[in-house]
Amino acid sequence: MDFAALKEECLACRRCGLCETRRHVVFGQGVETAEVMFVGEGPGANEDEQGLPFVGRSGQLLDRYLEAIDLDRNKNIFIANIVKCRPPENRDPTPEESAACLPWLRAQFVLLRPRIVVCLGRIAAQQLISRDFSVTKDHGKFFDKQGTLFMATLHPAALLRNPGSKPSAFGDFVALRDKINEVCDHTYPK
Ligand code: URA
Numbered sequence: 751m752d753f754a755a756l757k758e759e760c761l762a763c764r765r766c767g768l769c770e771t772r773r774h775v776v777f778g779q780g781v782e783t784a785e786v787m788f789v790g791e792g793p794g795a796n797e798d799e800q801g802l803p804f805v806g807r808s809g810q811l812l813d814r815y816l817e818a819i820d821l822d823r824n825k826n827i828f829i830a831n832i833v834k835c836r837p838p839e840n841r842d843p844t845p846e847e848s849a850a851c852l853p854w855l856r857a858q859f860v861l862l863r864p865r866i867v868v869c870l871g872r873i874a875a876q877q878l879i880s881r882d883f884s885v886t887k888d889h890g891k892f893f894d895k896q897g898t899l900f901m902a903t904l905h906p907a908a909l910l911r912n913p914g915s916k917p918s919a920f921g922d923f924v925a926l927r928d929k930i931n932e933v934c935d936h937t938y939p940k
Pocket of ligand 1: 790791792793794797802803804805808809831907
């Protein structure tokens with residue numbers, strides 16, 4: 751199975767109730783050879799409208815942090831979400847919805863085989879790193895899980911609500927840049 755085939759299947763998904771209210775499945779966006787993958791929580795209204803991840807205000811902020819460390823969704827990373835369809839009213843995805851959707855993310859991991867996975871916010875971190883993960887306490891730290899490094903940073907929506915956290919989130923991106931230099935082959939030109 752390649753990315754195009756996986757995407758086609760995912761776009762027709764009816765594995766949970768979110769398919770009834772979505773406009774678009776937000777499969778993810780980025781380059782298929784990316785060594786670094788970002789995972790958010792789930793699409794909001796703008797993402798549901800456009801079918802692309804992180805395209806609203808949080809996405810614009812995320813793009814600025816990415817740009818600061820020479821990352822770009824069109825050049826060297828892949829961005830996805832825990833759930834591919836918008837939870838109504840932007841509520842948290844239910845455990846059932848996350849569980850129903852997780853095989854899509856797993857299939858994306860299998861195809862991409864990222865060296866580093868960056869969890870954006872608590873929902874992704876608790877799903878992918880550990881169930882009791884505290885983003886406030888443990889953001890910016892790298893955890894080796896079977897050869898893949900996982901790190902969590904604050905969700906850009908949280909930074910918009912709480913701009914005082916921006917310097918510590920920026921510190922996470924600087925740590926990410928250093929880690930990429932250490933472990934990735936082609937994310938940055940050598
Ligand atoms: N928030 C997320 O977690 N994901 C998106 O794609 C957009 C906003």
